[in-house]
Amino acid sequence: MMIRSRMSKAKRIAGALAASACLIAPAWAQGWEPTKPVTLIIPAGTGGGADQMARFVQGIIQKHSLMKQPLIVINKAGGAGAEGFLEMKANASDPHKIAITLSNLFTTPLGTGSPFNWKDMKPVAMLALDQFVLWVNSDTPYKTAKEYIEAVKAGTDRQFKMGGTGSKQEDQIVTAAIERQTGGKKFTYVPYSGGGTVAVQLVGKHVDSTVNNPIEAVGQWRAGQLRPLCIFDAKRSTYTAKVTEKESWSDIPTCKESGLPVEYQMLRGIFTTKNATPAQVNFYVDLFKKVMATPDWQEFMEKGAFNQTFMSGADYEKWVTSAEAHHAGLMKEAGFLATQ
Amino acid sequence: MDELNALMGGFAVALSAYHIMLMVIGITLGVIIGVLPGLGGANGVAILLPLTFSMPPTSAIILLSSIYWGALFGGAITSILFNIPGEPWSVATTFDGHPMAQNGKADEALVGAFTSSFVGAIFAVCLITFLAPVVAKFALKFGPAEFFAVQFLTFASFIGMGRGSAFKTVASMCLGFALASVGLDGMTGTLRMTFGQDELLNGFKFLVAVIGLFGVGEILCSMEDGLKFNGATAKLRMDAVIRTWKQLPRMWLTFLRSCIVGCWMGITPGGATPASFMGYGIAKRLSKNGSNFGKGELEGVVAPETAAHAAGTSALLPMLTLGIPGSPTAAVLLGGLLIWGLQPGPLLFVEQPDFVWGLIASMYLGNVVGLIMVLTCVPLFAAILRVPFSIIAPAIVFICAVGAFTVNNAMFDVWMMLVFGVLGYLFNKLRYPLPPMVLALVLGDQAESSFRQAMLVSQGDVSVFWSNWLCGGIMTLGVVMAFWPALQMLRAKLAGNGAIARVA
Numbered sequence: 093m094m095i096r097s098r099m100s101k102a103k104r105i106a107g108a109l110a111a112s113a114c115l116i117a118p119a120w121a122q123g124w125e126p127t128k129p130v131t132l133i134i135p136a137g138t139g140g141g142a143d144q145m146a147r148f149v150q151g152i153i154q155k156h157s158l159m160k161q162p163l164i165v166i167n168k169a170g171g172a173g174a175e176g177f178l179e180m181k182a183n184a185s186d187p188h189k190i191a192i193t194l195s196n197l198f199t200t201p202l203g204t205g206s207p208f209n210w211k212d213m214k215p216v217a218m219l220a221l222d223q224f225v226l227w228v229n230s231d232t233p234y235k236t237a238k239e240y241i242e243a244v245k246a247g248t249d250r251q252f253k254m255g256g257t258g259s260k261q262e263d264q265i266v267t268a269a270i271e272r273q274t275g276g277k278k279f280t281y282v283p284y285s286g287g288g289t290v291a292v293q294l295v296g297k298h299v300d301s302t303v304n305n306p307i308e309a310v311g312q313w314r315a316g317q318l319r320p321l322c323i324f325d326a327k328r329s330t331y332t333a334k335v336t337e338k339e340s341w342s343d344i345p346t347c348k349e350s351g352l353p354v355e356y357q358m359l360r361g362i363f364t365t366k367n368a369t370p371a372q373v374n375f376y377v378d379l380f381k382k383v384m385a386t387p388d389w390q391e392f393m394e395k396g397a398f399n400q401t402f403m404s405g406a407d408y409e410k411w412v413t414s415a416e417a418h419h420a421g422l423m424k425e426a427g428f429l430a431t432q
Numbered sequence: 433m434d435e436l437n438a439l440m441g442g443f444a445v446a447l448s449a450y451h452i453m454l455m456v457i458g459i460t461l462g463v464i465i466g467v468l469p470g471l472g473g474a475n476g477v478a479i480l481l482p483l484t485f486s487m488p489p490t491s492a493i494i495l496l497s498s499i500y501w502g503a504l505f506g507g508a509i510t511s512i513l514f515n516i517p518g519e520p521w522s523v524a525t526t527f528d529g530h531p532m533a534q535n536g537k538a539d540e541a542l543v544g545a546f547t548s549s550f551v552g553a554i555f556a557v558c559l560i561t562f563l564a565p566v567v568a569k570f571a572l573k574f575g576p577a578e579f580f581a582v583q584f585l586t587f588a589s590f591i592g593m594g595r596g597s598a599f600k601t602v603a604s605m606c607l608g609f610a611l612a613s614v615g616l617d618g619m620t621g622t623l624r625m626t627f628g629q630d631e632l633l634n635g636f637k638f639l640v641a642v643i644g645l646f647g648v649g650e651i652l653c654s655m656e657d658g659l660k661f662n663g664a665t666a667k668l669r670m671d672a673v674i675r676t677w678k679q680l681p682r683m684w685l686t687f688l689r690s691c692i693v694g695c696w697m698g699i700t701p702g703g704a705t706p707a708s709f710m711g712y713g714i715a716k717r718l719s720k721n722g723s724n725f726g727k728g729e730l731e732g733v734v735a736p737e738t739a740a741h742a743a744g745t746s747a748l749l750p751m752l753t754l755g756i757p758g759s760p761t762a763a764v765l766l767g768g769l770l771i772w773g774l775q776p777g778p779l780l781f782v783e784q785p786d787f788v789w790g791l792i793a794s795m796y797l798g799n800v801v802g803l804i805m806v807l808t809c810v811p812l813f814a815a816i817l818r819v820p821f822s823i824i825a826p827a828i829v830f831i832c833a834v835g836a837f838t839v840n841n842a843m844f845d846v847w848m849m850l851v852f853g854v855l856g857y858l859f860n861k862l863r864y865p866l867p868p869m870v871l872a873l874v875l876g877d878q879a880e881s882s883f884r885q886a887m888l889v890s891q892g893d894v895s896v897f898w899s900n901w902l903c904g905g906i907m908t909l910g911v912v913m914a915f916w917p918a919l920q921m922l923r924a925k926l927a928g929n930g931a932i933a934r935v936a
Contacts, residue, residue: 148770148771150482151482168841170615170635171616171626171634172621203621204621206633250891258621259617259619260620264621281888285881288755292750296575307770310775311777311778312755315778315779317778
């Protein structure tokens with residue numbers, strides 16, 4: 093009954109919508125519910141992709157009154173996110189903690205030797221997959237990924253500079269994967285503190301290329317300062333609305349079709365603490381299904397050209413397991429593993 | 433004069449009763465956030481961000497930016513009264529602000545700080561209004577080498593600035609560098625000096641150190657001096673504003689210098705904290721009263737406050753035009769823009785003129801409203817000093833502990849704060865200067881990253897720092913500043929020798 097009264101409050105904004113969301117989750121009322129505020133831990137700093145998504149989720153939950161208890165968002169970015177994950181591990185029996193992940197779920201324990209693994213948490217749901225795009229400055233002559241890779245091959249070793257976020261994290265892993273296709277020529281990888289800075293450094297020509305997420309560089313793309321060469325996904329983006337005057341996200345070819353067989357996507361997923369019961373996990377799965385049913389979420393997805401794949405339960409766990417193996421393979425090959 | 437027309441349009445948007453009300457609420461909240469150490473502007477804005485999702489973007493940004501102005505104003509209050517910087521950028525305000533309070537001039541220091549904050553902000557807003565496109569292009573010139581040059585200049589302008597020996601300054605700075613390097617090394621992605629302790633993953637956070645070194649350290653010193661605040665007996669006079677304003681016009685050059693330094697640091701983006709340090713350093717070096725700095729000189733409050741506020745305001749420019757945050761608070765606001773459905777970047781000015789000009793107009797109005805609000809409260813703030821020490825000291829320690837906890841939500845930081853408090857006391861007793869250490873803690877890891885990024889780009893060639901006029905000029909200036917005390921000493925020695933030779 094409580095749910096109803098909550099919904100009537102939100103009716104002005106999204107009554108119909110919340111009702112439809114409720115249909116997806118008929119079992120909600122009989123399951124577990126949080127008895128105190130829920131903490132959403134972001135294992136990254138303020139302003140980044142995970143932070144934006146987490147605060148957006150918080151906003152949606154609040155705006156549509158999707159949960160009785162408040163959701164508190166906390167950044168625990170220390171040690172490339174290890175701080176946040178270790179907190180989840182230490183509170184294994186507190187189901188009022190959830191975490192949003194980025195690739196550091198895999199890369200941080202592998203790269204720094206921090207004592208945790210995703211198995212120290214309980215997978216809830218995959219919200220989306222974040223894309224990576226190969227960008228160059230639009231003043232450069234490279235129109236396709238093939239042309240750019242040819243130029244790298246023809247240049248001297250380490251002549252081309254790749255800007256990225258963090259060290260031994262996703263951007264550098266993608267860079268290492270590209271280097272397998274450049275005939276032994278390496279990039280000089282320059283790590284910066286945030287994706288926005290990386291995009292601006294490319295506009296200022298302090299680096300030659302980046303593998304920014306779409307949302308980090310879309311502003312510069314629309315202003316004609318940056319040019320996307322290819323997207324590191326198996327198939328093209330499904331968003332066909334025009335982003336610039338002429339192009340949409342779906343016009344960016346995949347890297348594979350432009351002769352650069354590299355695929356990489358980043359998990360934006362939710363985990364809760366290890367000892368959570370199935371009823372507790374289900375509560376969060378339903379909560380995020382409702383979040384994802386809102387038009388706000390759809391808009392956010394399109395703006396950031398996210399790959400909208402939802403998974404939960406066994407599928408999700410399987411995906412995470414294979415992603416971990418994938419990262420371990422890539423990082424081992426690139427020599428990024430902690431020497432422990 | 434397109435800008436003027438657009439700005440007038442912006443005023444039309446911002447000047448509604450609803451928006452003025454939002455400004456008043458925002459500034460009040462901001463001042464409270466600014467006063468509480470640890471709960472910085474960035475945290476405050478992040479906490480309140482979700483509340484704004486159902487508002488129109490313009491109203492939301494007016495509320496949030498008002499919180500930001502309030503925090504910029506509020507940071508000065510505790511710095512002056514209790515030597516506890518409420519915000520990182522008010523550390524430099526303590527250098528002269530607190531001695532002024534001890535001399536019984538707390539009200540003048542507060543009025544000076546608020547007024548100069550206002551001047552700095554208005555200067556920066558004018559810059560944003562008329563020069564946004566040009567300035568945005570300038571920011572693009574900054575690569576790793578240029579960033580390092582700026583950071584180097586900040587450090588260099590500090591060496592030999594302290595009252596004591598230059599060696600003590602360097603020693604204090606080196607300790608700061610060592611503390612700053614704990615945690616994750618962003619360049620190689622490996623952990624440094626954590627000794628397997630999970631608590632050290634996060635490194636030593638600047639705010640925790642500052643709360644301990646200044647706040648707790650100061651309380652320890654006061655306890656030794658006899659459990660009372662110096663200057664508490666000064667009479668409360670209501671004419672503080674007029675009294676202080678009379679003194680300000682002759683400091684016009686300091687205002688101008690700090691405005692320029694502040695805008696430059698905000699845009700590049702160095703941020704308000706280095707700007708305040710640099711503003712103070714330059715004023716001390718160039719002002720006629722420079723030798724009195726640190727003993728309670730009004731000019732020593734004006735210089736860092738003007739620079740900090742100019743930087744804090746102009747930091748919004750790269751956020752709006754380039755999509756890069758010039759400060760942590762700007763980073764959170766940037767996230768907000770995306771959530772409200774606005775795409776920061778070069779096209780924001782073209783596509784969302786109502787929003788951008790509404791925001792700029794609210795910067796003018798927000799600062800005017802803020803100044804009036806804080807100035808009327810000056811006697812109230814100054815009266816806090818009249819509360820007996822034995823009542824207020826425990827309250828301060830309590831607030832400091834809460835603040836240290838808030839930084840990372842970690843109990844470990846509260847213990848660290850106490851350790852830093854003892855360290856601050858020892859530094860005070862041994863006459864080692866604290867500011868260089870604090871500066872190294874703030875800027876140390878950034879400077880290290882920039883240096884190593886530049887080295888990666890140039891393949892280890894140091895001449896990259898002199899590869900163009902911009903970076904080379906700043907570096908050369910930095911080198912001159914760094915060796916200035918040595919040169920002066922040498923000159924004095926030579927002159928001395930000459931005199932002796934003549935006598936002989």
